[in-house]
Amino acid sequence: MLEIKCPHCGSRSQNEFSYGGDSSVKRPELGKEVPDKDWDDFIYFRNNPRGKHSELWHHVAGCRQWFKVLRDTSTHEIFKTAKLTEEL
Amino acid sequence: MQRYSIFSLIKNAFGGHKDWEVAWKDSEPKKEYDVVIIGAGGHGLATAYYLAKEHKITNIAVLEKGWLGGGNVGRNTTILRSNYMFDPNGLFYEHGMKMWENLSQELNYNVMYSPRGIINLAHSDAQLNVFYRRGNSMRLNGIDAVMLGRDELKKMIPFADFSESARFPIFGGLMQPRGGTARHDAVAWGYARQINSMGVDIIQHCEVTGFDVQNGKIQGVQTSKGNIKTKKVGLCVAGNTSLLAEKLNMKLPIESHVLQACVSEPVKPFLDHVVTFGAGHFYCSQSDKGEMVMGGDLDGYNSYAQRGNLPTLQHVLTEGVAMFPNLSRLKILRTWGGIMDMSMDGSPIIDKTHIDGVYLNCGWCYGGFKATPVSGWTFAHTIAKDEVHELSSKYRLNRFNTGHLIDEKGLGTKTWIG
């Protein structure tokens, strides 16, 4: 069982959260001419490291806020969590 | 190679089974090979087999960082099927089903192919409609599909919850009668034995750590057992594909996720088919030993750990109990996990790459066991002829740029939900 520290509510069990994937993907800017390749990268191409991974989680059964988590994908250790507006 | 037959069995019985030849031998790497296959899982071994058999290339090494069959090929729940709606998938996997039908004869190794039928249960009229549509698409592609009503299902799977109080009442189901199971270790060992007898080197505990690329052409691979020269490399490393691709400066539309499965203690015959729950993600079948083989959801976050977490198992088994209430009385014997190469549209990738002589086979998600023969067969063609096989021509990497995705389930790119 993962124990995840929501930056708003504190430590809770994994059951309260849902996952949102790689937090480094950036949506192309709105209202701008964007090459197809940038859209492809945004939609389909993610970081997939073995080791430290910065990712999004949603405290879906709690405060319902999205936030960032730095987690190891091979040990599942969680190093740090942060609000969306903060740096990890 | 000593052939397996009733006569060799009788003969060896008299010798107390002490004189069987080893099935395949572990080798040490030579300096150079015509083709290096990375990964001694089902797909790597099958690729080497069809390279040797169909394309007469036998100077091959299959490099495995762990032990043969220790990856997903030995961790899956062995379901075989071609019950797909989209043509590229239907035609590809159906070709595979035909290969399963005589794989035991082909390999002279009993892979225990058991066409016991796979039943997808529907729990609403809407779901039943979707299944009709899929079943019809299957039939148009020559794939066997039958719709089952509630009364027929009552006779076929009497232990499912047909009561008035069922949370998800069973409305009917879609069945592929030729779908079923096969013994996964036997598939790995059967291919390994054949390729070894044709001169292919199987090298265990040999991890590929890098590539030697010059002027856009592959020259060799770096491994934990030294450098090996080659002009062609096939990647068959399932959940580890992104890590090797990164060493080739490729970013792939793939995420690695852990999928768990489990077996119960063995019980008397209870379930004759493979059955999937339609109101969630749970499926089961009964092994020849009597264990219930059960699986369902991914754990739901990127993972390279070949082990999972309890909440997912609990969730999956809760669905199991909703479907077959008497499963609640069984004890779980073993649980395990494997790392899935989840592609962004749920379909595989078999292709050449931007590097001359490097070929890619990945994106199998949680359904690559059934593809083992046909994946090996089409990938061997791709490597030998340096061209994509027609049957796998829709599985190219550039579909993520051209928009020709094959998203069978319409799930989008949240791979962990699938």
Ligand SMILES: Cc1cc2nc3c(=O)[nH]c(=O)nc-3n(C[C@H](O)[C@H](O)[C@H](O)COP(=O)(O)OP(=O)(O)OC[C@H]3O[C@@H](n4cnc5c(N)ncnc54)[C@H](O)[C@@H]3O)c2cc1C
């Ligand atoms: C729990 C579970 C249930 C499943 N159920 C089904 C099912 O019912 N039906 C179905 O069709 N599919 C199923 N699958 C999926 C199926 O098992 C996989 O898609 C398929 O086995 C992947 O291909 P493979 O056999 O070649 O992979 P693997 O057996 O994983 O082979 C890849 C090999 O590459 C090796 N490797 C990795 N990196 C390196 C390196 N750098 N150097 C050397 N070697 C390396 C690994 O050690 C591994 O042995 C399931 C998977 C799991 C985990």
Ligand SMILES: [Zn+2]
């Ligand atoms: Zn919270």
